Amino acid sequence: MNELLKVISSPQLFEVLNFLKNNPNMNPSTIAKKLGYHTFTVQRYLEIMEKFNIVSFKEERKVGRPSKKYRYIGGKITIDIDEILNIFNLKGKRVREKAGDFKYSYDLNKETIKGVILNNKKIKFNEVEGKILFLIPPVNSNGITVCEISNKISINEFDILFAIKKFLSLDLIEVVE
Structure with missing residues (x-):
């Protein structure tokens, strides 16, 4: 989307x-x-x-x-505004890594996470997702906001929000209450 x-x-x-x-x-x-x-x-x-x-x-x-x-072919494209607003609601929230049994593949020179092994399944991340995930702080931290991530790596907030949604769906991160 x-x-x-x-x-x-x-x-x-x-x-x-x-x-x-x-x-x-x-x-x-x-x-x-x-x-x-x-x-x-x-x-x-x-x-x-x-x-x-x-x-x-x-x-x-x-x-x-x-x-x-x-x-x-042509056709119609439906944009679910409610879905976008749900993602947008994450903007002011703090997120952090979630405790779990997964292994990351890093590229420390580029400060990015290339992928993760989750439930014996290899999941690759594109460069933007990898840079965002690299900045997500560890379990038991105060977390980080979309704005803070955007300021650190100059990636637009929508890209960050959609990446965070993906990480949440993979159960890699959590929203800090």
Whole structure:
């Protein structure tokens, strides 16, 4: 949902979708060249829209790496404002690590947590999540707020809130009462 909230306000997204609607079965690099955007940006938009069933792709295998050819499907996206407000309510709360039987994989040079083994299952974190989790203080501490995390690593508060929601759902952290 956080990814969707970030890209939905971008005029570039709609240019990509409109182009794809009129030019089906295109790969991200071709779309990017035609529109003058970076390939990574177009790929990111398409991956997010694919999660919400707005576009689909077929993988085309030739010599070398497979290529994804996207097409526009269209449809509706529902944004649950109540869910966002529930996440937003975490903004003023303090969070800390929860006691549990899990093992983290660290990158101390980058000050990030790459992943965790939880219930014999390996869970990887993206760089933003890893940086946020690295800052969560230990059990029995007073905790840390979203604002304090944002000030330390210059990551926007929505990214922090959605990461905290994920960590809470994994039972890695707790809200300090």
